[in-house]
Amino acid sequence: MGEATVEVEVVYAAIDRQALRSVTVAPGTTIRAALLASGIGQVFPEVDLAECPVGIFGKVIADPDTRPVQPGDRIEIYRPLLADPKEVRRLRAAKAAEAKARKQ
Template sequence: MVEVEVVYAAVERQVLLTVVVAPGTSLRAAVQASGIGAQFPELDLVDCPLGIFGKVVAHAEVRAVQAGDRIEIYRPLLADPKEVRRLRAAKAALARQQNP
């Protein structure tokens, strides 16, 4: 058996669960086996992005868990970071033009 952690950080609370699964279990299956979906019914555990220690895993349905993995469930972005930076830069440029 393999012991891993499943973590999710909602806006108002964070949860870390330890789950023991069979060797060869996929990341997605380990997340579903953790029962975290019962605590956060708004989560779409079938399609949500998953990662290991801060790095997104592209094929969570295929990648097998390893002992000690911390599987992270990521929330969808509310705003595109590149777009936010672009808007901030445009606002700063406008402020410089108005106040030379």
Template sequence: MVDLEVVYADVDRQVMLAVTMPAGTSLRAAVLASGIAEHFPQLALADCPLGIFGKVVADADVRAVQSGDRIEIYRPLLADPKEIRRLRAAKAAMLKRQNT
């Protein structure tokens, strides 16, 4: 058996569940079995990207859990960070032109 944590942070709250899974369980299976869906029924756990300690795991359906893992469920970004930076830079340039 392997002890680990499953974590999800929504906009207004965060839930961290300590769970014990059989060795060899995949990350995705551990998340599905953790019961976190009861706290966040709107999550599509079969499709959400997963990570361990801030690093995305590409093969969450294959990679086995290890003792001490903190499995993080990532939600989709509301806005593209590159687009936000581009808009902020354009706004700053426009303000600079107006002030000169």
């Protein structure tokens, strides 16, 4: 009988394209090691897989260098935000208030 394996998905979305890769790794493989094995680094060479923040199904993983993957994990690679969401909301509210003041 063959050695047991774990299948996970690795996903990354850049501004202009995205990639989803299925990866089969040995049990006990860390999240960071699965990222490196996925080949995403060749598709997106601008992403530093050794340092980038990652999560599983939307939950940030504090230490991907020690946490082992689980069967069915969807490892997400996060990129920096282009704009601070709080600042965007503040600007939108200020613009709406200004438009309302002009109408009066």
